[in-house]
Amino acid sequence: MTTALPSDLAQATGSDAALRRFLHGLPGVDQVGAEARAAQLATRSIKTSAKQYALDLAIRVIDLTTLEGQDTPGKVRALCAKARRPDPSDPSVPQVAAVCVYPDLVPVAKQHLAGTPIKVASVATAFPSGRASRQVKIADTRDAVAAGADEIDMVIDRGAFLAGRYLQVFEEIRAVKDACGDAHLKVILETGELATYDNVRRASWLAMLAGADFIKTSTGKVQSAATLPVTLVMLEAVRDFRAATGRQVGVKPAGGIRTAKDAIRYLVLVNETAGEDWLDPAWFRIGASSLLNDLLMQRQKLATGRYAGPDYFTLD
Incomplete structure (x- = not known):
């Protein structure tokens, strides 16, 4: 169920006009400043003692993902095995956070992750386009939750958002959140289609006001996917939202993050x-399919001083 907002923010969601005033009243994003800040932080060096922790944390926050039309139960079983034991030769490697699959493969993932803390995430709501009726999106969500999904990754209707139909998007997110029951909701903004950082900030606040547990950059099906400046804007939004409401919301960049x-x-x-x-x-999560192998290679390099051969880790 959705969480009640402070009275001033609840009033901001009371009508389409009020929501528009609120969203367009948010401070504008300094594009040059955001890009410069992200670029500056990207140059930070990590020393050896901290690098081990960073590599392990990066593994722990991965949503190990397969979202292809050719996915099979066998592929999902193999992915779950890798999620449980990323490097079979090294039991000290931590498990990933979740495995993300299409709704029809949720039961397979649930069975093969039983007894572990690894979550089963499922995309829903007409992924990746988001173009379906609300009734279809709610049914899609309920089916995935009934199959055992712990987390739902929904995608917003970017057409409605870009046309300024903010209340429609808000109500749709809220309806999907209610359909999630106890499952957590990650709201995918598809930032590569939002055109401006100001729109990213508005969409972030809109999703959080509607009850999102996480805000997520991308489906991974559109260019560009996750970028550091976009994620910076989203992180600023969750930080400011917690200051305003007391509620903490997660962030998930996804798509294009391939190296340690x-x-x-x-x-x-x-x-x-x-x-x-x-x-x-x-x-915090990172949605990825190929990142884990590079993290494992870098982790082994740190421990042994040499890289593993290219066939050492399973291909995803």
Whole structure:
């Protein structure tokens, strides 16, 4: 169920006009400043003692993902095995946060992750386009939750948002949140289609006002996907939202994050923008399919001084 907002913010969601006034009254994003800040943080060096922690944390926050039309139960079983034991030769490697699959494969993932803390996440609501009736999106969500999904990744209707139909988007997110029951809701903004950082900030606040547990950059199906400046804007939004409401919301960049160096840059960005409270799988995730192998290679390099061969880790 959605959480009640403070009275001033509740009033801001009372009508389409009020919501528009609130969203367009948010401070504008300094594009040059945001990009410069993200670029500056990306140059931070991580020393050896901290790098081990950063690599392990990056593994712990991964939503290990397969969202292809050719996905099979066998592929999902293999992905779950990797999520449970990323490096079979090294039991000290932590498990990932979640495995993310299409709704019809949720039962497979649920069965093969039983007895672990790893969550099963499922995309829903006409992923990746978000173009379906509200009734279809709610039914899609309920089916995934009934199948055992712990988390739902929904995608907003970008057409409605860009046309200024903010209340429609708000009400749709709220309806999906209610359909989630006890499952957490991650709201995908598809920032590559929002055109401006101001729109990213508005969409972030809109999703949080509607009850999102996480805000997520991308489906991974559109270019561009996650970027450091976009994630910076979203992290500022969750930081400011907690200050205004007392409620903490997570952030999930997804799409295009493939190397350990990239992942560590995002962890630095989180720490420097939102703060240490977000450096936890409960509040920060990275959606990825190929990132884990590079993290494992870098982890082994740190431990042994040499990289593993290219066939050492399973391909995802």
